[in-house]
Amino acid sequence: MPVLHIQHGKVALSYQDTGTATAVIVLVHGFPFSSDLWLPQIAALRDRYRVIAPDLRGFGRSEVTPGPYPMELFAADISELLDGLGIDEAVIGGLSMGGYVAFEFYRRHPDRVTAMVLADTRPDPDTPEARANREKMADLARASGSRAVTEQLLPKLLARATREHKPGVVSALREMMESAKPEAIEAALRGMPLRADSRPLLAELAVPVLIMNGAEDRITPAEETREWSLRIPRAQFEIIEDAGHVSNLEQPEAFNRVLLKFLARSVRPGADPGDE
Ligand code: MLT
Numbered sequence: 001m002p003v004l005h006i007q008h009g010k011v012a013l014s015y016q017d018t019g020t021a022t023a024v025i026v027l028v029h030g031f032p033f034s035s036d037l038w039l040p041q042i043a044a045l046r047d048r049y050r051v052i053a054p055d056l057r058g059f060g061r062s063e064v065t066p067g068p069y070p071m072e073l074f075a076a077d078i079s080e081l082l083d084g085l086g087i088d089e090a091v092i093g094g095l096s097m098g099g100y101v102a103f104e105f106y107r108r109h110p111d112r113v114t115a116m117v118l119a120d121t122r123p124d125p126d127t128p129e130a131r132a133n134r135e136k137m138a139d140l141a142r143a144s145g146s147r148a149v150t151e152q153l154l155p156k157l158l159a160r161a162t163r164e165h166k167p168g169v170v171s172a173l174r175e176m177m178e179s180a181k182p183e184a185i186e187a188a189l190r191g192m193p194l195r196a197d198s199r200p201l202l203a204e205l206a207v208p209v210l211i212m213n214g215a216e217d218r219i220t221p222a223e224e225t226r227e228w229s230l231r232i233p234r235a236q237f238e239i240i241e242d243a244g245h246v247s248n249l250e251q252p253e254a255f256n257r258v259l260l261k262f263l264a265r266s267v268r269p270g271a272d273p274g275d276e
Helices: 034-044 071-084 097-108 128-144 144-159 160-165 169-180 182-194 201-205 222-227 250-265
Strands: 003-008 011-018 024-028 049-052 090-095 113-119 207-213 234-241
Touching: 003 071, 003 207, 011 034, 011 071, 024 034, 024 097, 034 049, 034 097, 034 113, 034 169, 049 071, 071 097, 071 182, 090 097, 090 201, 097 182, 097 201, 097 222, 113 182, 128 144, 128 182, 144 169, 144 182, 160 169, 207 250, 234 250
Parallel strands: 024 049, 024 090, 090 113, 113 207, 207 234
Antiparallel strands: 003 011, 011 049
C-alpha cells in the first residue's frame, strides 16, 4: 500500500489508491477500522472512478502519533494527502467517524468537494453521556487493549442478519478492530468529543449529498438520520435494509447500487471534476 509523508515528512500516511479515472472519490473509514472497510466499494467503483481510501492517522498502516486526534487533524491529513497526490477536488465520503471527518473537510475546503457521501453518521456533537462513555472506553483501550474494546463494541455494530448469516463480515470486522492500535483507539476517542457541531453546516452544503443508513443501526438510528438529512438542500436519503452501523460492509450490493447511481448523476465518470 502506498505511503505519503505529510506534515513536512513527520507522519507517514498510508492509503489505498485504485482506478485511473480522473474523477476521484475519497472514502474515510469509521472508528476503529481501517481503509479495508471500503474494500467492497473499491472493487465496485474502480472501473469508473479513482478511489482513494486513507488509513486515518494511527489506524491501518498509518503511523501513530500522540493523541488526541481531533477531526480537524484527520481532515488536515486528508487535505495534505490530496495535495501530495495533485488532486484538487473530489467526492468526499465517510462512514460514522469518517462522516465527522467529511463534515470537517467540507467546513475547511468547500471548494475541494464536488459531492458528499455520508453513511451511518451524525452532525450532532456528543452528548454528556456519550462523552463519559468515550472516556471509559479510552481507559479500557489503555488498560486492556484493542481486543477488550472490540468485545464491547462489536456486538452493537451489526444487524441481526449480519450476525446470523454473514460470519465472514463479522470476522473481517473483528480482525480490523482487534488489529487497531490501542494508542490510536484512545487518541480517536479523546478526539471525537472535541468535534464541532455540524448541524449549522447542513443547510450550507452546496453539493449533492447522499446519506445512507442501515435500517437496524443502533448507534446512528435511521429515523434520526432521515430527519437531519432533510436540512441539506440537495440530499438523497436511503435506508439500507438488513444492515446495522456498518452498512457498506453488511450489505455491499445494496450500498454500492445506491452509491453508483448517485455518482453517475453527480460526477461524470472519467471526466475531470474541474470541468464540471
Ligand atoms: C464509528 O463507527 O466511527 C463510531 O461509531 C463513531 C462514534 O463513536 O461516534
